Amino acid sequence: MKFVENVKADVTTDIVYMMCPMHLLKLEEKIRELDDGQILEIMTDYDGALEDIPGWCEKTGNEFLGIKETEDFYKFYIRKSETRLYEKVKRK
Amino acid sequence: MRKRYFDHVATNPLDVRVFDAMMPYFTEDFGNPLSIYDLGAKAKEAIEKARAHVASLINSKSSEIIFTSSGAEANNFALRGIALARQNEGKHVIVSKMEHHSILNSARFLEKMGFVVTFLPVDKYGIVAPDTVRKSITKETTLISIIHASSEVGTIEPIKEIGQIAKEKGIIFHTDAVAAAGNIPVDVKELGVDLLSMAAHQFYGPKGAGALYVREGLRIVPLIYGGIQENGRRAGTENVPAIVGMGRAAELAKDEMADRIEQAKKLRDKLIKGVSGIENIYLTGHPVPISRDSQRENRLPAHASFTVEFIEGEAMLLLLAAKGIYAASGSACSSKALKASPVLLSMGVSSNLAQGSIVFTLGAGSTEEDIDYLLSEFPQVIKRLREMSPYAKGWGMKGEGGECTVQK
Numbered sequence: 001m002k003f004v005e006n007v008k009a010d011v012t013t014d015i016v017y018m019m020c021p022m023h024l025l026k027l028e029e030k031i032r033e034l035d036d037g038q039i040l041e042i043m044t045d046y047d048g049a050l051e052d053i054p055g056w057c058e059k060t061g062n063e064f065l066g067i068k069e070t071e072d073f074y075k076f077y078i079r080k081s082e083t084r085l086y087e088k089v090k091r092k
Numbered sequence: 093m094r095k096r097y098f099d100h101v102a103t104n105p106l107d108v109r110v111f112d113a114m115m116p117y118f119t120e121d122f123g124n125p126l127s128i129y130d131l132g133a134k135a136k137e138a139i140e141k142a143r144a145h146v147a148s149l150i151n152s153k154s155s156e157i158i159f160t161s162s163g164a165e166a167n168n169f170a171l172r173g174i175a176l177a178r179q180n181e182g183k184h185v186i187v188s189k190m191e192h193h194s195i196l197n198s199a200r201f202l203e204k205m206g207f208v209v210t211f212l213p214v215d216k217y218g219i220v221a222p223d224t225v226r227k228s229i230t231k232e233t234t235l236i237s238i239i240h241a242s243s244e245v246g247t248i249e250p251i252k253e254i255g256q257i258a259k260e261k262g263i264i265f266h267t268d269a270v271a272a273a274g275n276i277p278v279d280v281k282e283l284g285v286d287l288l289s290m291a292a293h294q295f296y297g298p299k300g301a302g303a304l305y306v307r308e309g310l311r312i313v314p315l316i317y318g319g320i321q322e323n324g325r326r327a328g329t330e331n332v333p334a335i336v337g338m339g340r341a342a343e344l345a346k347d348e349m350a351d352r353i354e355q356a357k358k359l360r361d362k363l364i365k366g367v368s369g370i371e372n373i374y375l376t377g378h379p380v381p382i383s384r385d386s387q388r389e390n391r392l393p394a395h396a397s398f399t400v401e402f403i404e405g406e407a408m409l410l411l412l413a414a415k416g417i418y419a420a421s422g423s424a425c426s427s428k429a430l431k432a433s434p435v436l437l438s439m440g441v442s443s444n445l446a447q448g449s450i451v452f453t454l455g456a457g458s459t460e461e462d463i464d465y466l467l468s469e470f471p472q473v474i475k476r477l478r479e480m481s482p483y484a485k486g487w488g489m490k491g492e493g494g495e496c497t498v499q500k
Contacts, residue, residue, distance in 0.1 A: 015324065016311045017177060022324030071180060 001050060004066035007077045009041030010034065016045050016073045023049045024056060027078070031062060034080040039065065045073040053078070093416040096462045100394060100455030101243040101271060102420055106337070107296035107456075113340040114298065117333040125330050126319065135332045142339020146303050149342040150269075150288060151279040158304045158322045159335050163270035163291030164194035165315065166304035167237075169326070170266045170287045171198040173312035174235045175207055178264065182232035188212040188220045189438035190239050190249070195268055199237075208232070217378045218247035218439045219390065226257050233263050240269035240278065240288075244422055244435045244451065245377030246395030248272070255284030264310070270294055270302075271392065274345040276353065280305055287312075292334070296456065297341030301334035352456070356394035359454050359463055363396045366467040367452075370474060372401035376436060376449065394455055399441060400448040403477040408450050411473045417466055422449040 123131030274295025318327025405421030
């Protein structure tokens with residue numbers, strides 16, 4: 001897992017204690033609202049997100065920047081990357 | 093014989109308009125709100141509309157309402173969910189002795205989990221003094237939960253003042269507004285509460301529907317795990333008809349509240365005045381003020397509660413029921429367990445006197461004629477029971493059986 005420090009997020013969403021698969025639903029919802037290149041921070045205590053969020057990024061072409069761990073939950077950082085997705089589609 | 097229902101705090105009949113709103117969702121529009129086809133979307137739309145009405149009743153955002161199966165569930169959810177979510181910051185919770193069992197027993201569960209719980213005392217009217225709350229706060233305190241209005245003695249607590257203290261100290265504040273919401277104006281912003289519980293059947297909605305208001309941005313550990321209903325915070329396929337009913341009931345309660353309060357107060361005051369004339373009977377809870385400033389009134393508008401000396405609540409209920417009058421004696425728990433109400437005891441009522449607790453609560457359908465009938469029958473019931481009661485000449489020697497000794 002990639003650990004990051006001092007990432008400045010444009011939008012933060014707190015879904016700590018919300019049930020799975022809220023981390024994927026919120027991720028999708030929030031990324032849609034962002035502009036290209038902006039960074040989303042998701043706070044969640046769901047361990048499954050450690051696999052799901054990087055996986056989702058891989059699938060959708062958004063850039064997974066890494067996580068930061070706190071005592072009770074994780075902070076995930078994702079950069080919205082429309083161009084990357086576009087390039088991926090183009091390559092295919 | 094006409095049945096005269098004086099137990100609106102126990103529950104209410106469903107408003108016919110609420111029933112009509114619910115009907116389609118049992119049979120035709122039965123879809124699961126999570127289903128993506130039109131039947132699901134219709135159910136989803138219906139619960140979101142209901143959410144907006146419930147939110148509007150207490151001046152919150154729709155997204156701050158979580159539907160539950162009851163007021164008790166909302167209370168369990170609030171107390172346990174916040175205490176657990178904040179346990180790394182501290183393990184001290186404050187509640188009052190006026191609380192419903194869904195708060196008291198949740199608090200006892202937390203005690204078993206290693207939390208420390210303070211049960212705040214109250215004055216003779218059942219009021220929690222804001223200053224007592226302030227003095228009970230420690231560095232470990234993470235949550236305060238105080239009932240908005242007591243269903244047992246009708247006392248309305250100084251929630252706004254306690255809310256200010258909680259905010260100042262950075263402590264989460266929950267209020268159990270089950271008896272208040274839908275019956276008196278409740279505004280979460282004005283009260284300064286972070287969480288608030290309510291139940292639909294307290295304002296002519298269906299049983300089996302409740303809600304918890306959770307202020308935006310607050311973390312809460314779920315009580316029921318499962319799917320992503322209620323934004324991933326309360327699992328279980330939604331009880332769509334009940335939620336629709338709660339929404340409609342909230343809409344009606346908001347529209348008609350002023351009239352309902354005015355009507356209830358008029359009848360309540362007549363009832364209190366009439367019953368207070370009977371010998372050795374005492375009003376419990378807050379007296380109705382002489383100057384009518386409704387903003388400062390500390391009693392629920394439809395609530396009249398008393399203790400009747402030398403006789404016992406259960407016997408009164410049975411004889412009154414035989415005359416078509418349905419009333420209650422203290423909390424459901426104390427009437428079933430035949431023990432003195434802890435709420436009355438905490439207000440300083442002696443255990444002997446607390447046995448004679450009786451609660452009359454009014455609502456839609458209560459008429460002036462009902463009050464007249466009650467006022468003509470109730471004294472006879474008391475008289476008959478006192479004739480039979482071994483205590484009618486007093487509880488025994490002064491200082492032995494209690495302070496109330498009447499010797500003829």
